[in-house]
Amino acid sequence: MGYHTSEAENPIDILNLASLEGRVKERMEAGAFGYICGGAEDEWTMAENTSAFNTKKIMPRVLKGIDHADLHTKLWDIDLKTPIIQAPSAAQGLAHEKGEVDTAKGVAAAGSIFSISTYANTLVEDAAAPDAPQFFQLYMSKDDQFNEFLLKKAVKAGVKAIILTVDSTLGGYREADIETQFQFPLPMPNLAAYSNSDGAGKGISEIYAAAKQGLVPEDIQKIKQITNLPVFVKGIQSPVDAEIAIQAGADGIWVSNHGGRQLDGGPASFEVLPLIAQQVAKRVPIVFDSGIRRGEHVFKALASGADLVAIGRPIIYGLNLGGAQGVQSVFEHLNHELSITMQLAGTKTIDEVKETTLLD
C-alpha cells in the first residue's frame, strides 16, 4: 500500500500521558498524525475537555487508614482490573503495522475491555485477544442489510456488547485533515467484507457518506433485535438524549463528545456528566470519555457519575510507540496515577470513589 508505520514491540517509559503526543508527532507521517490528534474547528471543546476537570476539586483524606488502592471493578458480569477501558478508534493501522490486533492484546493484558470500530483496519473476528472481553462499535449504515451483516458477524465473533455511536453521522470540520488532504491509506476490511469499497484512498467525508444521517431511537431497538446483545449509546452529551436512549432500550450510556472531534463550541464532556448521571439515576451503567489524561481526571469522572472511563488518543500513541506492550504501559501509567489519587483521597475501592463528593 505504500504506507509504513511503527513495528515497535516494547514497553514505554511514560512521564505523563500528555507528553506522548509530541513523541508520536516526531515519528508519524503528518496526515496520519493530524487525523489522530486533531479536533473540530478551533479545537476549543477539545481543550475544554481536559481543562474542565479543574473546575472540581478532590478533598484530601489522610486519616482513614488506606494503605493501598484496589482498582478492580465490574461491568455487568465482566471482571475488570481497572475502571479504565479503551475507546473505539478507527484505522489503528495508521499507528502500528499490527493495528487493532496489538491494541486488543495490550488491552487484554491490562485486564480491560477492547472495542473495535466499524472503520477498523482489522476484521471484527480477527482482533480479539483470546478470552478477553470485546465490544463492537457500529457506525450505522444507510443500508439496513449491511448493518445486519456486520452486526451478525460481531455476534459470531463473540462480542459482549454493541456500541452505537450517534455523534458522528458526518465528520466534524477538522482543519488538520483538510490541510494534509488526508485520505485513509489502508483498507477497512469490515466495509470490504460486504461491498467492493474498502475505504482505502478515501477521505473522511467519503467514508461518512455511507453512514445513516438521521439516527432515531428506533435504531437502538433494531440493533437489539438483530444481536440480542446489550447496546451502549455513545456520544451522549444531553440529559434529554440520555432519557430518549434509555426509553428506547439502551443498556448503557456512553457520555462522550468524541474527544472534541465533532461539535466545536459544545461543553466539555466532564461538564455535562453530572447532569446526565442525575437523569440516568443508575438505571444503566455510564461510560465516560473525552479529555482524560490524568489519574485525577479518572477519579473525578467516577465521582461524578461514571461507572467506567475510556481513553482514546493516548492508547493510539502507546500503540505507535510500543505496540501491545506500549498500550499496556499506557494503562499501567494511568492506573498508577489513579492509585496514588485514590489513596490520598482516602478511597480504597472504585465503589468508594463513586461515593465521593467533589468540591466546587
Ligand SMILES: Cc1cc2nc3c(=O)[nH]c(=O)nc-3n(C[C@H](O)[C@H](O)[C@H](O)COP(=O)(O)O)c2cc1C
Ligand atoms: C483517531 C481517532 C479515531 C476515532 N474513531 C472512532 C470510531 O471509529 N468510533 C467511535 O465511536 N469513536 C471514535 N473516536 C472517538 C473515541 O472513541 C473517543 O470518544 C475519544 O477519542 C475520547 O477522547 P480522548 O481522545 O480525548 O480520550 C476516535 C477518536 C480518535 C482520536
